[in-house]
Amino acid sequence: MNIEVPQGKLAPGFFRYQSEYEAAALRVLRSGRYILGSEVEAFEKEFADYLGSPFCVGLANGLDALWIAFRLLGIGEGDEVIVQGNAYIACVMGITINGATPVFVEPDENYQLDPGGIEEKLTSRTKAVLVVHLYGQPARMDRICALCERHHLKLVEDCAQSHGARFDGRVTGTFGDIGCFSFYPSKNLGGFGDGGALVTRHEELAKRARVIRNYGSEKRYHNQEVGANSRLDELQAAMLRVKLSHLEEINSERKQLAGNYLKEIHNPRLVLPGVIEATEPVWHQFVVRSENRDALSGYLASRGIGTLIHYPIPPHLSEAYGYLGLGKGSLKRTELFADQVLSLPMFNGMTGDEQRRVTDALNAFTG
Numbered sequence: 001m002n003i004e005v006p007q008g009k010l011a012p013g014f015f016r017y018q019s020e021y022e023a024a025a026l027r028v029l030r031s032g033r034y035i036l037g038s039e040v041e042a043f044e045k046e047f048a049d050y051l052g053s054p055f056c057v058g059l060a061n062g063l064d065a066l067w068i069a070f071r072l073l074g075i076g077e078g079d080e081v082i083v084q085g086n087a088y089i090a091c092v093m094g095i096t097i098n099g100a101t102p103v104f105v106e107p108d109e110n111y112q113l114d115p116g117g118i119e120e121k122l123t124s125r126t127k128a129v130l131v132v133h134l135y136g137q138p139a140r141m142d143r144i145c146a147l148c149e150r151h152h153l154k155l156v157e158d159c160a161q162s163h164g165a166r167f168d169g170r171v172t173g174t175f176g177d178i179g180c181f182s183f184y185p186s187k188n189l190g191g192f193g194d195g196g197a198l199v200t201r202h203e204e205l206a207k208r209a210r211v212i213r214n215y216g217s218e219k220r221y222h223n224q225e226v227g228a229n230s231r232l233d234e235l236q237a238a239m240l241r242v243k244l245s246h247l248e249e250i251n252s253e254r255k256q257l258a259g260n261y262l263k264e265i266h267n268p269r270l271v272l273p274g275v276i277e278a279t280e281p282v283w284h285q286f287v288v289r290s291e292n293r294d295a296l297s298g299y300l301a302s303r304g305i306g307t308l309i310h311y312p313i314p315p316h317l318s319e320a321y322g323y324l325g326l327g328k329g330s331l332k333r334t335e336l337f338a339d340q341v342l343s344l345p346m347f348n349g350m351t352g353d354e355q356r357r358v359t360d361a362l363n364a365f366t367g
């Protein structure tokens, strides 16, 4: 059967604000300025204001935000960074590109970095914690911040899935030394191509990030360090300005969809996502667990419903990180989650009929 309710769909999100996007695109195309101009500058200011963070630096993508963050904090060869085992592969690459070593901690029952698992992994080489607010659910930031303070660790947040998510009323990305964002099209604040940013309250780090993203130069042809070409472009920045102005609506629609799933799915064979006390998730993904995950995804596909797995192979078992020597069985809960998680259809513009089709199918699943 054809997939009639896909796991994700981006076009409805464009058409909802079509005239605003098209006007902004034409403004850039006609301006004659396509790299590092007024759109990027305005977006950086608007995004910083939205988050309540003093500084924002636009970058080419989320992975660059991560590795540039660790470079800014002086973390590389010989250093260890704590991260949850069920992170996305890019989170781990952000750590290892500079030569640092990831040290994996099992996730809590809400798929987030478990503060209770951090202390036993600390060594004299531990320099930082990378917290990934996976699926748009904030981690226990009160406990994680306290731990980082107690052990003098830097804190980096990967907010690629959590634009606008809050813990204790405060937006993710503003707790750590640096908050990293991706604007890949499918993210809650997604553009129409690649994009990323980092935010920080440290002025000198923001200043150096601007240097690194532009070949290590502040003044043309004067290169202070080996940098990168990692600039957010004017077109993406203009699109993101439009989308940012609607982000609260976009996130509340997703909260509504998640609320419907939580209310309407009642199949004891499925584990529904929990919400950590004091958090306001933005539901980048709605992830359920099943002991027969592959049967479930096949069953849904046979009823025209698409699903995805975020993520089927945890980083420590990927070929890229074979050199860490962490075999199967070294992170039991991480591996169990990788075998059981399934991301249901969740996208802006999802209709009531589409969602009912998913919940009816799930409630009838007996596998």
Ligand SMILES: *Cc1c(COP(=O)(O)O)cnc(C)c1O
Pocket: 061, 062, 063, 064, 088, 090, 091, 132, 158, 160, 161, 182, 183, 184, 194, 195, 196
């Ligand atoms: C998407 C994503 C990234 C990488 O972002 P890109 O812009 O694709 O490089 C990093 N971390 C997480 C958690 C992500 O979801």
